[in-house]
Amino acid sequence: MNDDFDLLASEYVIGLLDGDDLARARALEASNREFQASVAFWRRRFEAIDETATPIDPAPDLWTRIEAATAAATPAKAADAARQKSVGIWSNLGFWRGAGLVGAVASLALALFAASLWNARLSTPTLVAVLVTDQNVPAAVVNAFADGTVELVPLSSIAVPDGKALEVWTLPSRERGPVSVALLDRARAVRLDLKDLPRPGSGQLFEITLEARNGSPIGRPTGPILMKGLTLQAL
């Protein structure tokens, strides 16, 4: 067992990490088996402490509020099923035979479209952030390009209850605090508005929170963090 790894895992489970160390632990938890095993070891041991807490009766409206929030949300499996359906068509040979000609035209159009995108951008991203959920599942990517544009590309659908929206934030510096860079009704690819901010740097935090439909009323994240990640330099 690697002692440094295990120490990081223990500090992570106990809740002592912040900033870069926390980001490093999250990345390791998503990718490294040895670290996952270490985290599991410490969680199993410390759970006993949570079990010593004497239950408190929830306020009567707590369940009502949870029920309302989840009723509006698409159950996760249903969203998965919808995605599977759209994958299904890709493996349907009959469909593709019939669609061959249309496909040829479409792929030419797509190639031209891709070329125009390529020209517009002239480069691959200089910085990339993979935003992960609190379960360490990658859920979106932020790409920053040399020409100053920054885009968000979701990797999975997100249940957005009625009257709520997804707000994208970045933390240009601790002094400045979080700045809203997009407000979305659902997960979709979008260009982020960073024009009033310094060029993003390596290790800059991006996150998405669930907020009221018109965005956070106080200009700072107030709702649950759905995903977050730090930018890394692309090769």
Place this chain on the structure above:
Amino acid sequence: MVGINGTIDLEAALVRCGEGDRKALRLLYDHEAGRMIAVAQRMLKRRALAEEAVHDSFISIWNTASRYDPARGAARSWMYTILRNRTLNILRGEARSELTADFDAFEQESLEDTPEEIISKLSEANALRRCLERLDASRRRLVLMAYAHGLSHGELAARLDVPLGTVKSWLRRSLLSLRECLQ
């Protein structure tokens, strides 16, 4: 989802949640929400904030349950990981300034959850208790205040009136000896 010996099968309930079964979510709520509020309240002090943490956690549980794999761990562990993450986010982020201002006033309310009280509630046979009791009382307090009350290195240093570096190295040494003892 009720097992043969009358216990609730939380794993099955969580899997059913992932399939969109709302009754399964209610089952998890009935079974765990009370203790989850108590765990969050140890850290957040205020009942209303603790309920918000549990509220957000159940929405997150519902939204991500389809990714839960019973082969990789207990349902309770999965749920409390979500809860602790959410609670620490609230503690370290949004409610920070309010909390520190109120901290002393609310501390009185949670007397039953001092580190000593928590230790005494762990079963005598529990390995963590046995190993925590091998640490110096002051080091044991640090570990418990960090885990159960969510205090950061900085807050622990202020509370004990010792330099930040000292608290960090005390905690590291305590964790290394806990690891050795728990293995």
